[in-house]
Amino acid sequence: MSIATVSRVQRGLHGVTPATRELVLDAIENLRYRPSSLARGLASRHHGATGIVFPDLSGPYYADVILGYEGEVVARGESLLILGTHEREESSELVLDLVGRVDGLLVMARTVPDDVVRALGRDGVPVVLLGRPPVGRIPAVRERSFESAVHLTEHLLHGHGHRRLVFIGDPSLSPDVAERWRGFADAHRRAGLEAPAPVLCRFREADGHDAALRALSEPARPSGLVCGNDEMAIGACGAAERLGLRVPADVAVTGWDDIPLARFLPSHLTTVRQPTRELGATAARLLFDLIGGSSLAESESLPTELVVRASCGCTRNDDSRHQEVAPT
Amino acid sequence: MSIATVSRVQRGLHGVTPATRELVLDAIENLRYRPSSLARGLASRHHGATGIVFPDLSGPYYADVILGYEGEVVARGESLLILGTHEREESSELVLDLVGRVDGLLVMARTVPDDVVRALGRDGVPVVLLGRPPVGRIPAVRERSFESAVHLTEHLLHGHGHRRLVFIGDPSLSPDVAERWRGFADAHRRAGLEAPAPVLCRFREADGHDAALRALSEPARPSGLVCGNDEMAIGACGAAERLGLRVPADVAVTGWDDIPLARFLPSHLTTVRQPTRELGATAARLLFDLIGGSSLAESESLPTELVVRASCGCTRNDDSRHQEVAPT
DNA sequence: TTGTAAGCGTTATCAT
DNA sequence: ATGATAACGCTTACAA
16 A cells, blocks of 8 residues: 555545545544645645734624634635734734745734735735735725715714714724725715814724813814724713713714624614625635636625614614615 | 755754854845745644634634733744634534644634543643633633632622522533533522522523523512523523513623623623633643643633622622632 | 754655 | 655754
8 A cells, every 4th residue: 555545545536446445544544544734735835724814803893804704714624824913013024924824814904014915915925905905916805984984974964964073083093994084074075065184093992082082172062973983982972971961962973893882882873884704704715716826806895884873863763774885 | 055054043043153144144034035834844743833722703702712822822933723613513523623733722612522622632632621621631721610600699699688590501501601500509509599490591692582581481580690691691681671670670680701791781780700811821821831741731720700780789889899709 | 063864744746 | 546756845863
């Protein structure tokens, strides 16, 4: 019994007599033989694994994306390496290290700069981006943040007649936030209004709290706060409460992401639901296309859903009304 | 310049002249040389990676554990493979496959049966368990669910004078729940009472809802519902509301895990906080000890914290009072 | 201190 | 249909 025959049987190649196949299978069973993934990878020049680089795992957003991605990966019998960058200094090196252990990489927003992504592309590593714009020929999967921002802002502007809306969040910190801000400003423009400068802040609840406090203390108090994500919106609601302002009677507040907490918030947060799972799954499909040699891997953008609850000023008949944002 | 010298330089071994070291380093830089992790692993007989097997990623619990684990892993310059079992049929095979790609494995509760864990142990693979009892010589990291259950139940029994408490959850579905049920029953016994049979249900909000509906429709209505986790407790609160019962005036409700939502719940959920992050980090340290050849890797159990809010019947002075459950 | 060469456990290319 | 044997790109004695 030669080693080559075993290799053939074990990979299910044809060119083996059923008799010997059985023989080999038996031996494999008896000896509890497991091929070495290391040796196999070295010889066949691929890892049988892909990686995903995400910024953090607090909050359900990234967990869901990973879940969607993982489903596709497991369905293909591949393995999945993960790396959280957590705003670490050495993130780029960690990614560069990770890339040596996989056949392809999904890189999410807020992890490593475009330079690094570009470097990966130059090395010929299949890469897909998520939640950030394409870099060169590297495709990206995104949700339609711009469109949903326009939709949401117009709802506030025209549905509720707001005239002093303020955007809370820092467009320079994340491509998503940038898109949302752009949609916010664009909706204003279309309505013949000018959007005031965004109140810059980071992504966490406390950041939104502080920013809202600042915004609401301005002489001309805003009538509505459009926050870059739900965490920030929750902080904003807290700030309003602290100032003795009611939501939405005195000030409207909206978020992004529809985290589970959103529907339990006293103010019943109006927000935008992302197709998180589908985002991850789509990215996986794209990445495997790329790995498979397909060169026609195109960037995709997925539709979002406006979740209208009460914090925008709507009366809350049913739990929530959803409006899908149509593709543009 | 020989290949061996490069290998030495690259791994920072001593026995290399500073001069040649510089030379090699330069070449590495210029040629953008990256050692093949596959070849390196094959030769040195280790993967430089460990794996973590978890049931699911919905809810913050597992995400936090993974985060704690990941921190330790990255600090050691190792990689991390993940596998969610999601109650899939082929989970065991997936784990058996994963184990061939790592130097060690962290296996969480509710993923694969003890048989599979035992099989891994027989193969000599370093394994650490989390949230489930040790299997043979395979160590486990756990939170003190039993102790916290006793603590919580006694709070309800003696602090609030409850006499008809019901436990919601299925002890047979998860070792954690089993421990909690055991503590619940034990606290009753110590008080000279007998705990009624648990109302069996699965882990999600809807499951808790249904179970609570059943429990609260009994002729002798329970005065308190001790739920196996926060999701179930949220469902239970919903069920109470649906029956026109107020929490905690008509029925007390408690949970486990202290998910972010818990403090925003209208009923201000009293619950038990797990040291999730620390659980993951501890498991990682244990696993690396094991991989390092240490045979004195002992199981550990970490203290939990009772988070008293309002749903147990306590008046809500400050946001929440915490009581650490002392080691036993 | 540096170089040589024998593995590591597969796959892949030839012969047979 | 099967068996030898040369890669694959490192680590690791051992030699120089």
